[in-house]
Amino acid sequence: MHYNEQYHTKIRFDFIKHQKKFFGASLILVILGIVSLLVFHMNLGVDFKAGTHMDIEVGAPITKEQAADALGKLGYSDIELTLGGASNQRVSVRFDEVLEQAKVSEITKSFKTQYGDQVSEEVNVVSPDMAQELGVKTIYAIIIASIAIMIYVMIRFEWRFALAANIAILYDAFVVIALFSIFRLEVNLPFIAAVLTTIGYSINDKIVIFDRIRENLRFSKQKNKEQLAELVNASLWQTMARNIYTVLTVLIVAVSLYLFGSESIKLFALAKIIGLASGAYSSVCIASPLWLILRGDKQKPGKTAKAPVAS
Amino acid sequence: MKGSSRLIAFLGIIVIMAGVFAWTTPGLVKDIRLGLDLKGGFEVLYEASPLEGGEKVTPSSLKETSKSLEKRIDAQGIAEPEITTEGSNRIRIKLAGVENEDQVRDMLKKPVNLTFRDPDGNVVLNGTDFVQNGAGLQRDEFGNPIITIKLKDAKKFEDVTTKLTGKTMSIYLDETLLSSPMVNYPISGGTAQISGSYTSEEATNLKDTINLGALPLKLTEKYTQSVGAKLGQQSLHQTVEAGLIGSGIILVLLIALFRIPGVVAGITVVSYVWLLLLVFKLMNATLTLPGIAAFVLGVGMAVDANIIMYERIKEEIRSGKSLLSSLKAGSKNSLRTIMDANITNIIASVVLYVIGNGAIRGFALTMIFSILVSILTNIFFSRFLIHLLIRSNLFKKPSYYGVKEAEIRAL
Numbered sequence: 001m002h003y004n005e006q007y008h009t010k011i012r013f014d015f016i017k018h019q020k021k022f023f024g025a026s027l028i029l030v031i032l033g034i035v036s037l038l039v040f041h042m043n044l045g046v047d048f049k050a051g052t053h054m055d056i057e058v059g060a061p062i063t064k065e066q067a068a069d070a071l072g073k074l075g076y077s078d079i080e081l082t083l084g085g086a087s088n089q090r091v092s093v094r095f096d097e098v099l100e101q102a103k104v105s106e107i108t109k110s111f112k113t114q115y116g117d118q119v120s121e122e123v124n125v126v127s128p129d130m131a132q133e134l135g136v137k138t139i140y141a142i143i144i145a146s147i148a149i150m151i152y153v154m155i156r157f158e159w160r161f162a163l164a165a166n167i168a169i170l171y172d173a174f175v176v177i178a179l180f181s182i183f184r185l186e187v188n189l190p191f192i193a194a195v196l197t198t199i200g201y202s203i204n205d206k207i208v209i210f211d212r213i214r215e216n217l218r219f220s221k222q223k224n225k226e227q228l229a230e231l232v233n234a235s236l237w238q239t240m241a242r243n244i245y246t247v248l249t250v251l252i253v254a255v256s257l258y259l260f261g262s263e264s265i266k267l268f269a270l271a272k273i274i275g276l277a278s279g280a281y282s283s284v285c286i287a288s289p290l291w292l293i294l295r296g297d298k299q300k301p302g303k304t305a306k307a308p309v310a311s
Numbered sequence: 312m313k314g315s316s317r318l319i320a321f322l323g324i325i326v327i328m329a330g331v332f333a334w335t336t337p338g339l340v341k342d343i344r345l346g347l348d349l350k351g352g353f354e355v356l357y358e359a360s361p362l363e364g365g366e367k368v369t370p371s372s373l374k375e376t377s378k379s380l381e382k383r384i385d386a387q388g389i390a391e392p393e394i395t396t397e398g399s400n401r402i403r404i405k406l407a408g409v410e411n412e413d414q415v416r417d418m419l420k421k422p423v424n425l426t427f428r429d430p431d432g433n434v435v436l437n438g439t440d441f442v443q444n445g446a447g448l449q450r451d452e453f454g455n456p457i458i459t460i461k462l463k464d465a466k467k468f469e470d471v472t473t474k475l476t477g478k479t480m481s482i483y484l485d486e487t488l489l490s491s492p493m494v495n496y497p498i499s500g501g502t503a504q505i506s507g508s509y510t511s512e513e514a515t516n517l518k519d520t521i522n523l524g525a526l527p528l529k530l531t532e533k534y535t536q537s538v539g540a541k542l543g544q545q546s547l548h549q550t551v552e553a554g555l556i557g558s559g560i561i562l563v564l565l566i567a568l569f570r571i572p573g574v575v576a577g578i579t580v581v582s583y584v585w586l587l588l589l590v591f592k593l594m595n596a597t598l599t600l601p602g603i604a605a606f607v608l609g610v611g612m613a614v615d616a617n618i619i620m621y622e623r624i625k626e627e628i629r630s631g632k633s634l635l636s637s638l639k640a641g642s643k644n645s646l647r648t649i650m651d652a653n654i655t656n657i658i659a660s661v662v663l664y665v666i667g668n669g670a671i672r673g674f675a676l677t678m679i680f681s682i683l684v685s686i687l688t689n690i691f692f693s694r695f696l697i698h699l700l701i702r703s704n705l706f707k708k709p710s711y712y713g714v715k716e717a718e719i720r721a722l
Binding site: 008055057101102104105118119120121122123124125126127129130137138140141144145148149152156189190192193196197199200201203204207208211238241242245246248249250251252253254255256257259260261262263264265268269272 | 348351356412413416417531532533534535536537538539540541542543545546547549550552553554556557558560561564568600601603604607608610611612614615618619622623626629630647648651652654655656657658659660662663665666667671674675678720
């Protein structure tokens with residue numbers, strides 16, 4: 001930790017000096033993610049992999065055996081089921097086939113006979129062609145959203161900033177996808193919403209930091225490599241409080257949605273939490289060092305500092 | 312304006328706002344339309360295909376089918392059905408608060424059944440006896456509309472009309488009587504005219520119905536979501552509660568970190584929530600479960616705009632500027648960053664809206680509304696309030712803004 005007189009900033013940690021560790025750690029995560037995606041794929045929910053999903057709120061604690069037994073009686077054996085809710089009151093079941101409405105009501109009726117009329121359920125049935133269509137649309141959506149945001153950042157900054165920021169936001173989106181694959185968490189449409197909004201939100205921290213770097217560049221003439229590293233560190237620390245606070249506020253609501261929200265919103269909230277955390281990390285530890293590497297130690301005329309600045 | 316009068320203006324605004332919010336919020340909350348994932352109900356996406364192969368689904372036959380579905384649903388007394396056609400061959404139906412889902416879905420899936428019956432109720436002709444798209448509209452010499460029909464089998468029609476001469480032949484869609492024209496004489500040649508005291512609209516409807524009956528569409532369920540009423544209510548309560556807890560923590564944190572500006576931020580966040588509820592009501596938008604999530608995330612992001620500005624103001628104070636010029640520099644310098652945040656989020660939300668289906672569209676739409684509302688409350692309104700406070704000259708100490716005296720540098 002030292003105090004930089006030129007930028008009036010306490011530099012509590014030298015992010016640039018340790019950049020290799022961050023790059024290394026992130027690279028390992030990316031590789032793990034790729035391996036997991038190749039070997040295990042995503043755990044696709046019914047939205048993307050046709051079939052039937054039932055969430056049955058039983059209203060009383062239930063065990064896996066009891067639930068499997070109830071389904072077994074109706075001829076559904078070897079069915080993937082999970083328990084959820086505050087005290088295991090909710091059964092989530094996935095059927096690979098598209099169940100007819102009659103069969104669905106047969107299942108709910110059998111639970112109602114056994115556990116009473118308070119049984120309430122949510123059922124999603126998706127046909128194979130709809131699932132495929134949605135998958136294709138999703139891929140387009142992520143590509144379109146990323147390109148649109150990239151164009152926006154390119155208009156706002158010169159290409160090195162834009163490139164560094166975009167690598168970092170794609171990394172954030174990938175971290176969410178990778179962790180969902182590694183931990184076998186189910187991917188449905190709300191997950192896509194979480195990934196897309198992660199892309200939209202995570203870019204902000206990068207913009208704030210880069211704006212500050214650009215502002216500091218304008219006021220300092222000398223730009224050898226050490227001085228640039230010091231400048232980036234100072235910019236990071238000048239914007240640190242703001243970045244932490246803003247991520248914290250959104251994180252607080254995401255965490256309370258995860259802890260207290262309804263069952264069907266939990267995975268969405270978790271995806272948001274991962275995306276927010278990764279976004280905060282990648283702004284400081286990935287995007288900024290990456291910009292420094294892209295810039296090299298070439299002497300650059302005042303082009304980078306033409307625009308007014310904000311933070 | 313003198314300092315004290317600014318403070319009075321500030322307090323006056325707060326008191327009036329608090330009154331308006333307290334007075335109107337219960338009504339607003341009650342009036343907001345909830346999606347079926349919050350109050351129970353079901354959504355079905357049908358793909359329509361011709362029942363007998365051959366002819367394609369046309370935009371008009373799709374529209375007719377969705378109209379006939381609406382009639383069936385209305386006949387069941389189900390409130391506020393949402394029926395929309397999508398693309399070239401899809402119909403999406405959303406029904407909330409349905410008790411007998413199984414029966415309703417069975418009924419919806421049945422192809423339209425057009426029948427012509429004799430006075431005793433026996434079916435003498437049905438939709439398939441008519442030439443596809445053979446029904447047309449003409450006018451007689453007095454300008455009254457006449458429906459012309461074409462039949463596939465001229466002989467059969469002649470037999471039927473011979474038998475029914477002097478009697479009525481009633482036209483039914485499912486079990487609904489549409490019209491009961493009189494057969495005046497046996498009709499040969501396979502074409503006929505139905506005249507009567509129809510209005511143009513009635514005649515057009517009847518013509519369309521006969522054409523639809525001649526080519527009924529088969530509906531296949533491609534996607535269904537069905538939510539039990541209890542489960543929906545539970546989702547609503549839990550998620551709203553989660554939102555309130557999260558927002559409460561944020562309010563406390565804001566005041567702890569930013570002091571006076573934190574209080575202002577709290578006020579603007581509350582007005583953000585109120586205004587967003589108002590927008591929902593005015594646009595008659597439907598709040599879905601992901602929509603509530605967006606609403607709650609929106610609270611976190613609305614605060615963002617305040618924090619960016621306050622941090623910047625704090626920095627300007629530390630650099631030794633006066634409070635007023637810190638405020639001016641801080642507001643000016645932070646505006647661009649705040650707009651960046653909002654624009655990139657709008658980009659992502661619009662893309663999401665375009666690809667999404669029901670509930671996710673609800674999320675995307677809520678995001679877009681929430682960003683626009685938060686620009687109003689957390690940029691402009693927030694600035695206005697903080698200007699009033701700082702210019703009141705009552706809160707001069709840097710500690711009111713979360714800055715320690717020791718941190719301030721001489722210019």
